[in-house]
Amino acid sequence: MTTDKIKYGVNRENLDPAVDPRSDFYMYACGGWKKNHPLKGEFARFGTFDLLRENAREQLKELITTLSDNPDSKVKGTIAQKVSDLYNMGMDAERINREGIAPILPMIEKVENSTPDQFTDILSWMHYGIASPFFGTGVGANAGNSDMNIMHIGEVGLGLGDRDYYLEKSERNDEVMKAYEKYVKRILELAGYDEEVQERVWKTLIRVEIEYAKHKMTREERRNPIARYNVMSFEEIKEKYPNIEWDRYFKGIGIDSLEKANVVSPKFMEFLNDFLPTLSEREIKDLLILDLISGAGDSIGDAFYEASFEFSKVMSGVEEMEPRWKRAMGLANSMFGEAVGKLYVEKYFPEENKRYMLRLVENLKKALGKHISNLTWMSDETKEKALEKLSTITVKIGYPDKWKDYSEIDIDPSKSYQENILRASQWYAKDNYSKNGKPVDKEEWHMYPQTVNAYYNPTTNEICFPAGILQAPYFDVNADDALNYGGIGVVIGHEMTHGFDDSGRNFDKDGNLNEWWKEEDAEKFNALADKLVEQFDAVEVAPGVHANGRFTLGENIADQGGLRVALTAYLDSREKDEMKDIDGFTPIQRFYLSYANVWADNIRDAEILDRTKSDPHSLGRNRVNVTLRNLQPFFDAFDIKDGDSMFRPEKERVIIW
Numbered sequence: 125m126t127t128d129k130i131k132y133g134v135n136r137e138n139l140d141p142a143v144d145p146r147s148d149f150y151m152y153a154c155g156g157w158k159k160n161h162p163l164k165g166e167f168a169r170f171g172t173f174d175l176l177r178e179n180a181r182e183q184l185k186e187l188i189t190t191l192s193d194n195p196d197s198k199v200k201g202t203i204a205q206k207v208s209d210l211y212n213m214g215m216d217a218e219r220i221n222r223e224g225i226a227p228i229l230p231m232i233e234k235v236e237n238s239t240p241d242q243f244t245d246i247l248s249w250m251h252y253g254i255a256s257p258f259f260g261t262g263v264g265a266n267a268g269n270s271d272m273n274i275m276h277i278g279e280v281g282l283g284l285g286d287r288d289y290y291l292e293k294s295e296r297n298d299e300v301m302k303a304y305e306k307y308v309k310r311i312l313e314l315a316g317y318d319e320e321v322q323e324r325v326w327k328t329l330i331r332v333e334i335e336y337a338k339h340k341m342t343r344e345e346r347r348n349p350i351a352r353y354n355v356m357s358f359e360e361i362k363e364k365y366p367n368i369e370w371d372r373y374f375k376g377i378g379i380d381s382l383e384k385a386n387v388v389s390p391k392f393m394e395f396l397n398d399f400l401p402t403l404s405e406r407e408i409k410d411l412l413i414l415d416l417i418s419g420a421g422d423s424i425g426d427a428f429y430e431a432s433f434e435f436s437k438v439m440s441g442v443e444e445m446e447p448r449w450k451r452a453m454g455l456a457n458s459m460f461g462e463a464v465g466k467l468y469v470e471k472y473f474p475e476e477n478k479r480y481m482l483r484l485v486e487n488l489k490k491a492l493g494k495h496i497s498n499l500t501w502m503s504d505e506t507k508e509k510a511l512e513k514l515s516t517i518t519v520k521i522g523y524p525d526k527w528k529d530y531s532e533i534d535i536d537p538s539k540s541y542q543e544n545i546l547r548a549s550q551w552y553a554k555d556n557y558s559k560n561g562k563p564v565d566k567e568e569w570h571m572y573p574q575t576v577n578a579y580y581n582p583t584t585n586e587i588c589f590p591a592g593i594l595q596a597p598y599f600d601v602n603a604d605d606a607l608n609y610g611g612i613g614v615v616i617g618h619e620m621t622h623g624f625d626d627s628g629r630n631f632d633k634d635g636n637l638n639e640w641w642k643e644e645d646a647e648k649f650n651a652l653a654d655k656l657v658e659q660f661d662a663v664e665v666a667p668g669v670h671a672n673g674r675f676t677l678g679e680n681i682a683d684q685g686g687l688r689v690a691l692t693a694y695l696d697s698r699e700k701d702e703m704k705d706i707d708g709f710t711p712i713q714r715f716y717l718s719y720a721n722v723w724a725d726n727i728r729d730a731e732i733l734d735r736t737k738s739d740p741h742s743l744g745r746n747r748v749n750v751t752l753r754n755l756q757p758f759f760d761a762f763d764i765k766d767g768d769s770m771f772r773p774e775k776e777r778v779i780i781w
Contacts, residue, residue, distance in 0.1 A: 133604045133706035134717050135597075138724065146768035149758075150748040153720030163726040165444030168436075169735075171725025171744055172597060177576040180592045184574060185453055187467050203463040206535040207456050213541045214452025217426060220541055224425045225315050227542035228416055232315075235412045240405050244369040246412065248376025253553035254546065255415040256280065259396060261377070263559045265583035266386070267353045270635035273559045274355070275385040279340050279392045283308075283329070283418075286737040287337035296733060303438035305330070308414065310431040315417050325410045332403070332411065339395035344674050347740070349582070349630050353637055354390050358382045364390075365397040378557050422451060423542040441728030457574070459548045462528040465573030465591075469523045473573070473591035480601050481521045481594060484608070484693075485587075488616045489514060491693035492685075495781055501652065506645040513623060513633040513640075518566070518586035522594065523573040578615055580622035582631040587619040597721060606711045609694035610718030614686040617693070621685030621781055625678040626653055655778045656680055659754075663746055665732055671746060672736060679741045683751045685781035691715060691757060712761040720748045754778050 140155020151158075163170050188211050191197050196204035213219075231254070238246050250257060259280055266274035284290065284304055289297050308329060309322040317325070345351055362370050374382050387393055403411075422429030433445045457464050496502070496510050533551045535544050559565075566584050571577055576592040589612075596603070599612035622628045629649070632638040641649070660673030660680060673680070694715060703711050723744035727735075732743065742750070752758045753772040764770050 132602070133607065134709050134714050135721075136707070138721050139717075145762045146764045146770050148749065149716075149752060149762070149770050150720060150723075150745045153717050153748070154724035154744075157721065157724040158726050161724075161726065163728065166442060166446050168440030168442045168731035169725055169727040171727075172722055173576065174725070176593065176595060176598065179595065180574055180576050181450060181453065183472055184457055184464065184468065185449060187464065187471065188453055188456055201531070201534075203460060203530065206530065206533065207460050207464060209535050209537050210459060210544060211452050211456040213537060213544065214423075214455055215448060216541070217448060220423065221425050221427075223540050223542075225417075225420075227540040228420050228424060231416050232413050235409055235416065238409075243408065244372045245376055248373045250412065250415065251373075251553070252377050252557075253550035255412075255419045257412055257415050258400065259393065263556050265564050265635070266355070267349060267583055267631070267635075267637045268355060270583040270631075271564055273562055273564055275379070275382060275560050276388055277361075277385050277393065278388040280336055280396075282333055282336060282340070284333075285734075286343065287340050288737055290334045290337035300438060301330075303435050307431055307435035308418075310434075311417050311428055312414070314425070314427050314431065324406075325414055328407045328410050329414060332407075335395070335399060336392075339392050341389050341392070343672075343737075343740075347627050347675070347678060349627055349637060352386075352388045354387045355384055356387055357384050361385060361387065365393050367397045367400050378554065379560055383561070420542055423540075423545055439730065439734055441730035455545065457572075459533070459545070460530055461572035461574075462524065462569070463530055465523060466527055468574040469591045473522050473594065476601055477591075477594055477599070478522045481589065481599070481612075482519070484613060485519050485521070485589075485616055487693040487697050488613060488620060488689055489517065491689045491696060492617065492620055492781070494692060494696075495685075495689055499781075501648045502645050503642050506640070506642050509633075509640045510624065513585065514620070516585055516633045517620065517623065518584065520569060520586060520588040522589070522591045524567065524569045526567055578619050580619040580628065581635075582623065582628045583635040585623065585631070585633060585635045587616070589616065589619075597718075604706060604714060605697070606694060606714035607718040609690050609697075610715035611722055613690035613693060614683075614719050614722065616686070617689035618682040618686030620689065621682040622678065624685070624781055625681040626650075627678050649780070652778055652780050653677060653681065656684075656780070659750055659778065660742060660746065663750060665736055665743060665746075666729065669733060669736060671742060676740055676742045680747075680751065681780055683742075683747050684754060684779075687719060687751065687755065688779070688781065710761065712757060716752065716758055716761055723747045 136156070137160060138157040139153060140151055140159070143152040143155055145152040157172070161170060161175070167174065188207060191204045191208040192212070194204045194208075196202040197208040199205055234249075235246055247257065251261060257280065260278040262276055262278070263273050264276055266272050282290070284300060289300055305326055308326050309319075312322045312325055313319075341351070356364070358370070370382075374380075417428075420428070421432065429445070429451075433442070436442050493511055493514055496507055496514065499507065502510070533548050535548075564584070566586075569588060569590075570581060571579060571588060571590050572592075573590045574592045575590045576595075578587070578589045578593055580587050593599075593615070594612065597607075597611060598615065599608055623631070629641070630637055630639075632640045639646075657673035657677055660671045660676060663671040665671050691712070694711075698711070705711075706714065709717065725744045727743070735741075735743065741747070749770065753770055754777040756774075758764070759771065762770075766773070
């Protein structure tokens with residue numbers, strides 16, 4: 125692209141010229157954006173990423189609300205009918221509130237009237253698209269043989285998300301726990317249970333969840349794919365965990381014979397096997413019924429959503445409820461994601477965007493290959509295998525080549541909103557369980573085309589960039605290339621680098637867990653990674669609260685790798701006479717400013733605390749300031765020298781990829 129074709133460069137309104145970039149680059153690059161996008165009440169955090177998502181939501185709203193004008197929406201069984209009717213049902217507040225809890229009463233009664241010998245039947249029934257009490261099951265790729273799917277048996281989730289809320293004493297955790305208790309008792313009250321029952325259920329829930337928390341993997345342990353891979357024969361599973369009727373359970377979810385499964389957390393399952401028999405019939409029923417009520421959400425009335433919102437106010441600091449159209453649209457979009465996605469790409473993703481992205485990805489792959497070849501800490505033998513893995517990465521851009529078939533999901537407006545949601549959820553459970561023991565469909569996408577996100581999948585060694593994220597300001601064919609490489613280019617490099625981060629590096633080119641590194645190379649990698657952990661651990665995100673560099677390590681490695689690789693790709697794709705200033709900024713300055721703007725945001729104090737416990741990504745400010753302080757080209761671009769706050773001495777810097 126030549127300079128006369130460039131339509132725009134850096135948006136100066138995003139900057140805060142009162143801030144010295146050598147002191148706080150994040151605020152210099154993003155201060156104007158932060159000022160121009162004050163945090164609205166419904167958001168706990170709002171950044172460029174969220175702005176992109178809101179834009180996509182508006183686009184989806186237009187698509188979905190206009191489906192009712194399509195004659196197909198009046199024809200039973202068409203996608204237009206299903207999506208339109210589900211959305212309209214979600215918008216019918218009067219009917220939802222009138223029906224209230226009635227749609228789930230038969231399920232509550234089924235649990236209440238069950239006998240102890242029916243526990244396993246109730247458990248498998250709930251695991252079939254309703255909820256996942258006590259443990260979870262699902263089918264996915266076998267990390268030891270990534271061409272085949274396998275059953276995975278995993279830990280139960282926690283109402284508060286992270287185990288530290290239950291195990292660490294602090295004023296903040298006490299506040300969260302009180303809000304959780306208020307929420308649980310309120311939804312039980314709305315379901316018709318008196319104060320005595322509310323107190324009983326709460327005491328059971330919190331006692332059980334504290335025990336869960338004690339025995340679950342830490343968030344750092346969950347990042348270790350080797351620790352999560354524990355394939356056992358079915359006979360071994362039955363022998364190790366005899367207090368669960370596994371034959372009966374799997375038959376209940378439609379699997380008549382199971383040869384083997386991956387037990388994600390053997391420690392937790394050992395605990396659960398011993399713990400389950402200690403629970404009384406009443407305690408088990410109370411837990412299951414609470415799962416039914418909480419899982420139904422606002423599909424059984426606005427009062428339930430209001431209770432959840434009051435809880436969210438404490439957890440994340442939000443001040444306003446999300447409007448009904450967003451909730452209704454979000455559900456219809458998730459239930460029929462690829463069908464809606466097909467409409468989305470037809471309208472919002474021109475073929476020109478895909479062609480540009482393919483060129484961009486190819487340039488990034490070449491650049492990462494150059495970086496691997498030039499590493500000083502890695503042996504030639506391991507480099508060769510790393511380059512082989514890089515060369516076999518599959519790239520998915522925009523949308524899938526084949527679309528999911530939703531013909532078996534029936535949306536019937538004569539039935540309640542909750543009943544329709546449940547039937548769709550059960551179809552998804554059936555679809556997932558049916559894959560057990562079958563070859564992995566490597567053409568399948570794990571995000572919808574309209575999703576504003578991207579991913580790297582280690583078991584298929586693929587990177588995926590849905591059409592939703594390929595929009596301005598991350599990506600625009602009319603923008604200066606420096607902006608595109610600093611935006612979506614870094615995102616591409618980030619996802620590629622995930623194949624070589626602390627977790628992804630354990631998978632080989634075929635997507636199998638395999639130690640393909642020489643031992644001394646792995647040791648050098650870990651030493652560098654530990655230094656990066658220390659850099660982020662040193663950052664205080666709130667008074668007395670530090671970032672968790674170990675938990676966020678994979679994302680931090682990928683951020684740095686993405687930045688370095690994208691800059692190399694940009695420079696390699698330029699002609700010397702094209703490297704010109706625009707509006708007073710050099711190409712390299714524009715590149716780094718674009719990267720910083722990717723992570724511009726405003727965030728509430730409560731959300732900072734919650735994300736530090738639950739989000740493997742660093743806060744936006746740290747993704748910019750901490751990461752950039754390792755990169756000499758950044759120092760050169762903004763004349764950052766020893767004595768400046770953004771400077772880091774060379775001996776303290778970490779360069780991995």
